[in-house]
Amino acid sequence: MRLIHLPSALLALLSLPLLTPATHTSNWAVLVSTSRFWFNYRHLANVLSLYRTVKRLGIPDNQIILMLPDDMACNPRNSFPGSVFNDKSRGLDLYDDKSGALGGDDNLDMGGIEVDYRGNEVTVENFIRLLTDRWPASHPHSKRLMTGPQSNILIYMTGHGGNEFLKFQDSEEISSFDLADAFEQMYEKKRYHEMLFMIDTCQANTMYSAFYSPGIIATGSSAKDQSSYSHHADQDVGVAVIDRWTYFYLEFLESRLNSTSSDVRLGELFDYQTFDRVHSDAGVRYDLIAGGEHAARDKRVLDFFGNVQGVEIEPGLRAAPEDWKKDLEALQKILESTQEKLDVLSGVDDAAASLHAKGAEATAATASNGQAVSRTALDMAHQGDKWLKKVAGAASLLVLSGVWLASSAWTKRAASA
Amino acid sequence: MSSAKSSPPPEQGSFIWTRRLILFAFWGVVVVLGLPHWLWTTSIHRSQLPLESMNNWADGKVCRLQYPIHVKLRYEDAGFDETNALAAETQHVLNALNQLPLYQFHITGDLANASSEQALLPSHVRDTLASRENSLIVNIQNDKKIKTPQAALKSLIPVLDVRHNPARTGDSLTAFLAREISKVFSHEQNYMHHLLQETPFESKEYVNRFSPEVKAGLDARTTRAFKYASTYHLTFSLFVASSSPSAWNIQQALEDGIYPLIERLSPVNRFTIDTQIQLYASFSPSIAGPQYNPITREWQLQRPDLSGFINAAEWPLSPSIGSGPTINFVLYVPSKHQSPLVLAETGGQSWIVPQWGGVQIFNPADKQVDQLTAEDLRPAMLTFADQLSTLVGLPPSPSSLSLRISGLTRERTTSLILSASSTLGALSRLTLKLTSIAIPDSVAKSVSETIHRLDQACQHMQDGRYLSALENARTAEEEAEKAFFEPSMVGQVYFPEEHKVAVYVPLLGPMAVPLVLSAIKELKKLRERKVKVA
Numbered sequence: 047m048r049l050i051h052l053p054s055a056l057l058a059l060l061s062l063p064l065l066t067p068a069t070h071t072s073n074w075a076v077l078v079s080t081s082r083f084w085f086n087y088r089h090l091a092n093v094l095s096l097y098r099t100v101k102r103l104g105i106p107d108n109q110i111i112l113m114l115p116d117d118m119a120c121n122p123r124n125s126f127p128g129s130v131f132n133d134k135s136r137g138l139d140l141y142d143d144k145s146g147a148l149g150g151d152d153n154l155d156m157g158g159i160e161v162d163y164r165g166n167e168v169t170v171e172n173f174i175r176l177l178t179d180r181w182p183a184s185h186p187h188s189k190r191l192m193t194g195p196q197s198n199i200l201i202y203m204t205g206h207g208g209n210e211f212l213k214f215q216d217s218e219e220i221s222s223f224d225l226a227d228a229f230e231q232m233y234e235k236k237r238y239h240e241m242l243f244m245i246d247t248c249q250a251n252t253m254y255s256a257f258y259s260p261g262i263i264a265t266g267s268s269a270k271d272q273s274s275y276s277h278h279a280d281q282d283v284g285v286a287v288i289d290r291w292t293y294f295y296l297e298f299l300e301s302r303l304n305s306t307s308s309d310v311r312l313g314e315l316f317d318y319q320t321f322d323r324v325h326s327d328a329g330v331r332y333d334l335i336a337g338g339e340h341a342a343r344d345k346r347v348l349d350f351f352g353n354v355q356g357v358e359i360e361p362g363l364r365a366a367p368e369d370w371k372k373d374l375e376a377l378q379k380i381l382e383s384t385q386e387k388l389d390v391l392s393g394v395d396d397a398a399a400s401l402h403a404k405g406a407e408a409t410a411a412t413a414s415n416g417q418a419v420s421r422t423a424l425d426m427a428h429q430g431d432k433w434l435k436k437v438a439g440a441a442s443l444l445v446l447s448g449v450w451l452a453s454s455a456w457t458k459r460a461a462s463a
Numbered sequence: 464m465s466s467a468k469s470s471p472p473p474e475q476g477s478f479i480w481t482r483r484l485i486l487f488a489f490w491g492v493v494v495v496l497g498l499p500h501w502l503w504t505t506s507i508h509r510s511q512l513p514l515e516s517m518n519n520w521a522d523g524k525v526c527r528l529q530y531p532i533h534v535k536l537r538y539e540d541a542g543f544d545e546t547n548a549l550a551a552e553t554q555h556v557l558n559a560l561n562q563l564p565l566y567q568f569h570i571t572g573d574l575a576n577a578s579s580e581q582a583l584l585p586s587h588v589r590d591t592l593a594s595r596e597n598s599l600i601v602n603i604q605n606d607k608k609i610k611t612p613q614a615a616l617k618s619l620i621p622v623l624d625v626r627h628n629p630a631r632t633g634d635s636l637t638a639f640l641a642r643e644i645s646k647v648f649s650h651e652q653n654y655m656h657h658l659l660q661e662t663p664f665e666s667k668e669y670v671n672r673f674s675p676e677v678k679a680g681l682d683a684r685t686t687r688a689f690k691y692a693s694t695y696h697l698t699f700s701l702f703v704a705s706s707s708p709s710a711w712n713i714q715q716a717l718e719d720g721i722y723p724l725i726e727r728l729s730p731v732n733r734f735t736i737d738t739q740i741q742l743y744a745s746f747s748p749s750i751a752g753p754q755y756n757p758i759t760r761e762w763q764l765q766r767p768d769l770s771g772f773i774n775a776a777e778w779p780l781s782p783s784i785g786s787g788p789t790i791n792f793v794l795y796v797p798s799k800h801q802s803p804l805v806l807a808e809t810g811g812q813s814w815i816v817p818q819w820g821g822v823q824i825f826n827p828a829d830k831q832v833d834q835l836t837a838e839d840l841r842p843a844m845l846t847f848a849d850q851l852s853t854l855v856g857l858p859p860s861p862s863s864l865s866l867r868i869s870g871l872t873r874e875r876t877t878s879l880i881l882s883a884s885s886t887l888g889a890l891s892r893l894t895l896k897l898t899s900i901a902i903p904d905s906v907a908k909s910v911s912e913t914i915h916r917l918d919q920a921c922q923h924m925q926d927g928r929y930l931s932a933l934e935n936a937r938t939a940e941e942e943a944e945k946a947f948f949e950p951s952m953v954g955q956v957y958f959p960e961e962h963k964v965a966v967y968v969p970l971l972g973p974m975a976v977p978l979v980l981s982a983i984k985e986l987k988k989l990r991e992r993k994v995k996v997a
Contacts, residue, residue: 234889
């Protein structure tokens with residue numbers, strides 16, 4: 047049978063030394079802005095800069111989780127409706143680059159922005175749930191981080207923060223310890239292969255000091271007790287348009303990573319964030335990754351920002367036309383005879399009915415039926431439990447208020463007496 | 464102002480006692496009602512988990528992974544006793560071989576040979592029946608024309624046909640059988656070792672040192688195949704660069720090319736299928752695009768372009784419908800002015816994207832074709848079938864499809880057991896590490912169900928009932944995932960001390976200050992009085 051040789055030929059192809067063997071099979075990006083309102087325009091621009099980049103470099107939209115608490119493009123104060131710019135030159139519309147649609151180079155059309163969590167959905171709880179994948183069964187797949195042991199994840203966060211915390215929408219905050227614990231849970235469940243954690247906020251470097259799970263490279267825009275500055279304001283937009291750190295990230299990524307075959311290393315990317323540019327001490331943490339600083343700096347930027355995955359070419363007609371045809375014929379033969387086989391099998395089942403009382407599948411099927419029944423029973427019990435709790439709570443309240451009423455009545459009587 | 468401080472009149476004894484009583488009553492409320500209430504409302508419900516047995520599973524102490532292989536020996540030209548003797552001898556040799564330490568061979572002679580109702584059935588029906596109970600059937604036939612024994616696997620049923628010349632071979636038939644049977648299981652054995660490597664289930668006695676090529680091959684197989692799921696969705700998409708062809712007879716093509724394979728795989732996985740057509744499908748902007756090669760008169764795609772070939776932004780390849788993962792199959796028809804389109808490296812037209820799907824370029828022979836018939840699609844479907852078998856993780860050898868599927872059953876069961884046990888271990892470590900996380904009762908229930916199912920799976924596997932072992936392992940894995948991903952086990956678990964102070968001081972401060980101060984005052988007075996009395 048020639049069919050055996052097809053995969054072995056594949057293996058032979060694979061064992062050829064590749065230029066840069068990628069050890070991951072999928073790329074995911076989680077991009078989070080945590081602040082709303084018009085004066086935080088720049089945080090939205092930050093996130094959209096990263097969104098634009100990862101999408102441009104090939105991460106499909108269903109593998110990008112975008113959390114945007116506000117929509118600056120449709121804000122009534124925006125004098126450029128439907129647009130978000132990262133620069134006062136307004137050359138690049140981050141919201142949806144339509145320069146392609148308006149004629150010229152059609153390579154720039156991004157196909158819109160797909161926001162996964164917006165407005166009030168951007169909460170600490172949802173973010174932690176997203177990372178640890180603890181969702182009710184009804185949660186849509188497109189809003190989940192469906193990563194596995196072979197996935198690389200890019201996490202980018204921006205907003206207002208402080209020492210070891212990042213504020214979410216002015217109402218709550220996430221601490222670096224929560225984040226570290228969430229990452230640990232991801233690590234325990236093998237939900238990532240490697241992770242690049244980026245954060246642009248004041249005192250950003252304190253956010254990753256608590257991490258303790260392996261396989262994470264973390265970088266932040268400013269050291270403890272340092273502010274993270276905005277780059278510049280646009281007079282017509284009326285507010286600062288982008289933060290320095292992210293501005294230079296975008297500049298680097300736009301200029302150096304022009305195609306999915308660019309070979310740029312993380313070290314170069316990190317070195318671009320000098321104090322002269324950022325006006326604060328951008329920090330990087332290397333010690334959690336296997337191989338330390340050297341290995342981390344030598345990783346390709348596209349391992350995190352692009353969707354580079356191994357592709358296995360099947361031997362073509364030119365390589366071995368005879369083998370190829372024979373393999374296909376063999377497969378075809380199998381498929382054809384299967385039909386006969388199935389007919390035979392149905393005959394066998396009749397004949398075998400007397401010989402075999404029941405197979406393993408039959409027992410398995412009954413077992414699963416029984417399980418379904420017990421599960422409904424379990425749900426009922428669970429609901430009953432909830433009711434019990436409510437009743438107990440109400441009863442304790444009643445007893446307390448009763449005691450209070452009785453005591454006040456008693457004091458009144460005592461006073462009148 | 465007089466320097467002499469006027470003091471209040473001395474208190475009556477009953478007043479002192481009333482004050483003490485009041486104070487005592489307040490403290491009594493705080494201690495008897497307040498404290499338990501506070502403890503009750505702030506406590507986190509943590510059900511008891513069977514941590515010890517969870518860790519035992521995670522450490523691989525509970526289950527010894529062993530795969531019994533039942534082989535039936537059928538020797539048409541030999542007597543009953545002779546067949547049994549040969550079977551016993553071969554079993555002894557195989558088990559002593561030590562090349563396949565994970566497998567335990569049980570070889571029996573076919574007793575249905577002589578007189579049984581089974582003997583009345585036609586031979587292929589008998590084979591099918593026997594294959595339900597046995598992993599492998601060996602048919603031996605005498606052939607006086609050949610010099611050395613020969614063996615061939617049948618493609619559909621797990622039957623190994625052996626022909627040998629009794630005049631020429633002495634006892635080497637046993638050795639030959641042992642060698643051929645071990646050859647059948649050698650790839651599976653390697654893969655199992657690869658799976659078990661660096662897990663606690665790895666057997667200590669046997670260390671398999673793979674050559675780098677074998678290791679690369681096994682690694683590639685792991686990376687390529689999808690993670691096990693009970694249901695896969697298959698999406699077949701036709702992307703056309705121009706306006707034609709605008710239809711394809713996909714129903715017929717699938718029935719011919721894909722359904723038979725799916726039918727064979729149905730004990731292990733279920734499949735759902737949908738198809739779609741997209742016209743005017745353009746390349747992704749991030750790739751360089753095909754280049755014309757004037758020598759071969761072909762348009763060629765370079766290797767770096769292949770990974771970005773899928774235009775994720777514009778081609779409607781949805782991530783997942785329902786619960787299972789989606790395997791994508793893309794048939795791309797280039798526009799007329801870019802045809803024929805081939806891969807520069809090999810001249811081939813198809814490639815696999817690991818854990819995603821397969822892609823194929825289809826260059827129609829007739830450039831004006833409007834509809835692709837089932838006949839046109841046949842080679843494409845065969846390639847897709849081959850890609851599908853790779854993507855669901857079917858082992859590349861041995862050549863018998865039936866043996867490959869039973870091998871897949873064993874491999875998948877093993878990996879599910881490994882995954883469920885490691886999830887149990889992760890959960891047990893997390894509950895110890897994150898002491899303030901709640902553990903609802905449903906988690907404890909799922910955990911005990913997982914352990915029960917794992918026990919069952921292990922037991923059935925050791926009995927050689929692989930399908931029901933797979934069923935149990937699947938349930939165990941689902942329950943383990945359910946326990947780990949319990950939605951209510953989320954919360955902000957870390958509260959810094961500053962937060963606690965900021966919450967409790969405004970709440971309890973106004974109440975606690977007078978209580979504590981008056982208690983201190985009263986205690987002081989009590990001591991003074993005692994000193995006076997003394």
